Ligand SMILES: *[C@@H]1O[C@H](CO)[C@@H](O)[C@H](O)[C@H]1NC(C)=O
């Protein structure tokens with residue numbers, strides 16, 4: 001039973017020896033174990049989404065010489081200590097706290113800047129107590145997949161009018177990897193654009209992009225939307241940046257002024273001048289009224305109205321009493337739209353004095369009617385004069401012809417002669433021989449004779465039956481030639497004479 005009493009003593013001794021061996025012999029043993037030391041950094045490449053936690057794996061063999069194991073990012077002068085046992089590394093935690101073999105770390109909330117190559121490094125304390133690299137892992141290349149930021153669309157720095165071509169830019173940044181697609185839409189219509197410009201910082205851990213389109217704006221674009229759509233492998237759904245084109249658009253108003261009632265107006269009438277400000281955008285407009293160039297104190301009666309297309313319109317009304325002294329006054333509507341140059345539209349108030357107007361009207365009416373009467377009278381007079389002249393002329397004509405062809409002759413009964421041409425002359429009748437060219441045949445003549453006066457009686461053949469239809473020739477019209485000098489139109493006997501007829505008028 002010897003080994004029993006010695007047993008505990010030997011065990012204790014050997015344990016002590018081991019410990020002593022370990023403690024004393026470490027440097028010597030370290031040199032030996034360096035050869036057997038192993039460090040494993042199995043991850044070649046790791047990609048992690050930004051914001052997530054990165055795990056970097058590193059294991060070593062259990063027996064290792066004194067000296068720390070650290071995580072370095074980069075190598076050479078660029079290196080950066082990510083983790084070591086001492087010190088504060090807020091984002092980094094060890095997977096197994098205090099382990100000699102497991103040196104895996106977690107880095108939470110990874111950022112694009114965290115991209116790079118990470119090395120797990122075993123240092124050993126040299127004789128000079130300085131640390132030197134014992135072994136390093138092959139390195140793990142970490143890429144941080146980063147989503148692009150929400151795309152931002154910016155327009156021109158100032159508003160532009162319809163028809164102008166202006167650039168719009170879409171930017172998104174901080175994404176990794178660099179491949180990204182950008183599409184543009186106006187409402188739902190696709191717009192072609194150049195490929196986006198990609199820029200990156202020195203570390204190439206993330207990229208920024210910028211895409212530009214040129215667009216012409218129109219009035220209708222007040223309600224239009226510009227969309228920049230970005231697609232990236234880190235995104236489950238594309239990101240859309242929007243821009244209301246109304247932000248870039250200025251539609252200047254059309255302005256005109258009208259008056260109700262329109263000029264000229266009667267004295268003391270109320271005239272409403274309305275300034276129509278139409279089709280403008282944006283809605284900030286200031287309307288002022290000037291009377292003869294001086295600003296008027298006008299109640300703000302205008303109300304901004306938004307039309308369906310998104311443009312605005314506004315009417316501003318000013319009421320003016322048309323006092324006589326305001327005759328010829330100008331009323332100017334001054335519109336300042338969106339801090340642009342003012343637009344002036346003017347109307348002039350013209351006043352008619354009602355009494356003067358009436359008088360004028362009356363006198364002119366009178367003048368008119370007088371003139372009319374004069375004209376009518378003149379025309380009538382002229383017509384009458386012409387008529388009289390014509391009649392006189394006709395009479396003259398007849399008279400002058402009567403001397404030749406239409407003649408009236410009175411045949412007195414021959415007192416002395418025995419043979420007469422007039423057989424039907426028993427009652428001492430004198431016949432007027434009236435020769436009318438037109439109705440020679442139809443006219444029969446009978447001249448009745450009294451003692452002192454003679455009547456020329458003409459009986460026409462048209463009314464032969466009625467004795468009452470006997471007509472008396474107006475002998476005024478029958479020129480009875482008394483002139484004896486005239487040669488007889490018909491050769492008569494020398495004894496025949498021309499009667500001188502005296503006709504009493506009724
Ligand atoms: C490290 O790289 C060497 C060659 O460069 C290779 O032989 C070895 O297998 C690599 N180790 C690991 C863990 O990848």
Ligand SMILES: *[C@@H]1O[C@H](CO)[C@@H](O)[C@H](O)[C@H]1NC(C)=O
Pocket residue numbers: 072075076077078079080133
């Ligand atoms: C890390 O950088 C420092 C100086 O910045 C340098 O002295 C050191 O040797 C570097 N270490 C490694 C492992 O590259």
Ligand SMILES: *[C@@H]1O[C@H](CO)[C@@H](O)[C@H](O)[C@H]1NC(C)=O
Pocket residue numbers: 173174199200201206207208
């Ligand atoms: C990307 O954009 C951000 C913000 O716009 C800026 O701070 C950063 O410097 C840009 N990076 C590059 C590489 O252009």
Ligand SMILES: *[C@@H]1O[C@H](CO)[C@@H](O)[C@H](O)[C@H]1NC(C)=O
Pocket residue numbers: 267268
């Ligand atoms: C117009 O009104 C003024 C007072 O407002 C008055 O003196 C003037 O007689 C009026 N004129 C007419 C034509 O009514």
Ligand SMILES: *[C@@H]1O[C@H](CO)[C@@H](O)[C@H](O)[C@H]1NC(C)=O
Pocket residue numbers: 285300301302303304314
């Ligand atoms: C004056 O009119 C404008 C519309 O042009 C309106 O926005 C504003 O509220 C009005 N101001 C007053 C004091 O009525």
Ligand SMILES: *[C@@H]1O[C@H](CO)[C@@H](O)[C@H](O)[C@H]1NC(C)=O
Pocket residue numbers: 267324327328350351352353
């Ligand atoms: C107003 O002026 C016009 C000419 O400008 C003139 O014809 C008219 O008679 C004037 N009215 C009054 C009421 O003075």
